[in-house]
Amino acid sequence: MKFCIITHNIGRNDGQGRxxxxxxxxxxxxxxxxxxxxEKVSGLPGDARQTSILLKxxxxxxxxxxxxxxxxxxxxxxxxxVRATCDAVLANGFVTWARCDINAVHFVHASWVRSLNxxxxxxxxxxxxxxxxxxxxxxxxERSAFRRAGxxxxxxxxxxxxxxxxxxxxxxxxxxxxxxxxxxxYPAPTDRQTLGLPHAVPLALFAGDLKSPRKNLDTVLRxxxxxxxxxxxxxxxxxxxPYPALAAALGVSERVHFLGFRRDxxxxxxxxxxxxxxxxxxxxxLVLLEALASGIPVVTARCTGGSExxxxxxGIVLEDCDDIEALASALQLLxxxxxxxxxxxxxxxxxxxxxxxxxMARRYIDLMAQTAKVQETAVHV
Numbered sequence: 001m002k003f004c005i006i007t008h009n010i011g012r013n014d015g016q017g018r019x020x021x022x023x024x025x026x027x028x029x030x031x032x033x034x035x036x037x038x039e040k041v042s043g044l045p046g047d048a049r050q051t052s053i054l055l056k057x058x059x060x061x062x063x064x065x066x067x068x069x070x071x072x073x074x075x076x077x078x079x080x081x082v083r084a085t086c087d088a089v090l091a092n093g094f095v096t097w098a099r100c101d102i103n104a105v106h107f108v109h110a111s112w113v114r115s116l117n118x119x120x121x122x123x124x125x126x127x128x129x130x131x132x133x134x135x136x137x138x139x140x141x142e143r144s145a146f147r148r149a150g151x152x153x154x155x156x157x158x159x160x161x162x163x164x165x166x167x168x169x170x171x172x173x174x175x176x177x178x179x180x181x182x183x184x185x186y187p188a189p190t191d192r193q194t195l196g197l198p199h200a201v202p203l204a205l206f207a208g209d210l211k212s213p214r215k216n217l218d219t220v221l222r223x224x225x226x227x228x229x230x231x232x233x234x235x236x237x238x239x240x241x242p243y244p245a246l247a248a249a250l251g252v253s254e255r256v257h258f259l260g261f262r263r264d265x266x267x268x269x270x271x272x273x274x275x276x277x278x279x280x281x282x283x284x285x286l287v288l289l290e291a292l293a294s295g296i297p298v299v300t301a302r303c304t305g306g307s308e309x310x311x312x313x314x315g316i317v318l319e320d321c322d323d324i325e326a327l328a329s330a331l332q333l334l335x336x337x338x339x340x341x342x343x344x345x346x347x348x349x350x351x352x353x354x355x356x357x358x359x360m361a362r363r364y365i366d367l368m369a370q371t372a373k374v375q376e377t378a379v380h381v
Contacts, residue, residue: 002033002085003368006075006100007092008068011042015286016092016106019155019178019360023090024050026361035082037075037096053078065134072097072141087372090364091149094141101371103149104176104364107283108162109138151371153364156284156305174367177306179360180289180352187295187349190270197257197271198231202335205272205296207235207265207287210243214280216301217243219322224252226328230335231255233272235262269294273341274334278321279304293352297344299330309355314348 005024009017024034024044033049041052055074057067075096079089091100093107113135146152146163152173154160160173192199208215217234221243224232238244238258247256262268269275275291278301288306291298297314300307301321310317316330334341 001087001369001372002035003027003365004035004037004079004082004086004089006037006079006089006095006098008038008071008095009040010036010038010044011040015178018286019104019106020090020092022179022357022361023364026358027365030365032365035086037078039071051082053082063130065137068094071095088368088375090368091145094138094145096145099148099150101150101375102153102364102367103145103151104153104155105142105146105159105163105283106155108159109135109142110165111162111281113139151367153367157308158303158305159283176360176363176367177309177355178284178286178289179355179357180286180293182293182353182356185266185269185290185293185352187345188270190267192271195264195268195271196259197233201231202229202274203231203233203272204274204276204299204331205233205235205268205291206276207268208277208279210234210236210238210241214282216278216280216321218246219278219324219327220276221246221250221252221256222324223328223331224255225250226325227331227335230331231257232276233257233259233268235259235265235268237261265290266294269296272296274299274331276300276327276331277304278318278327280321282306289352289355292348292355295345295349297334297341297348299327299334309351314344314351 005020007016007020010020010024011017012021021043024036027034028047028049036052037055039054039056044050055071055078057070061067061070072095076098079096079098088102089100090102090104092104152163154163154173154175155178157175160175163173197203206217206220210217224230232255234256237260244258247253269290273296275296276299277287279285281303282305284306285304288298288300292314298310299316300310301318303321307317318326318330320326
């Protein structure tokens, strides 16, 4: 069969891009043909069955809004040239004005903009106004894209719930959780000192885009004074963020280790005892699965997409992502009970093995193949 995938980036170093990279790679392994409409494609092996149509925005075009619109318009023309030869077309959110057979939903702007932690709710300035306009525009664009799609796929149950909007027609929504590389991420002893981390202390890890208050590092830092033996490693660029100053004001600077952007995240994961990530909004974050695959227990929040995977055997899910005392209690429990922590880590690894990238990719490919068969049957009826 021949499948078309439309998304901005396809590669290993981007969440949505990684999902589509793995779908394309698995489709090629199975002998299918793949057409990729994207701004950038990287990492896929050269294959005669792969066609990449790159729709790069001009360097002079300002703002993500305009670049997205140009891509969406150009993708109509590009798709029209290959549509007749493709058995199924997979889009990702609002990326094109063309109708697609399947739309994989990785983020719902209507849910994020309602959050009290949206930038517009926190501070009224020029950047906040742009964030509000960007979110508002994307709400309308996404709803239009979702209505045009033949089928919707949500990357978590929380995203599926977000899609059940009064403004959206009632329809079945399939859930396909994101995957994880269980070869790259695995449990093993790690020399912390080579990573610039302290030896022989309980160590939690936080990883994410520190420029976004949505990731909720501030609540983690505020919980740290209540867990006096715990050290915290923070992976992400902290320059220009308020978090080093906040750690100093809370008197925990000596126990917070800002690591900057890291390309060795598998090793950093293996060095940690706990992964803490009570994000205020996520669709289905890859780092939760990477922590599970690394064999460490997870502390997260109900509003963090993918938290449905975290049962009491592998971690702790907070009902309120901003509840400092509840977060501190969860961390303290895991710090003081090493046996519990290790048991959770072993079960976490087992759970991750059921959510590998190939398993996820095959679910998408099976869905595209089923869609193609249904459409072929309809044509011949």
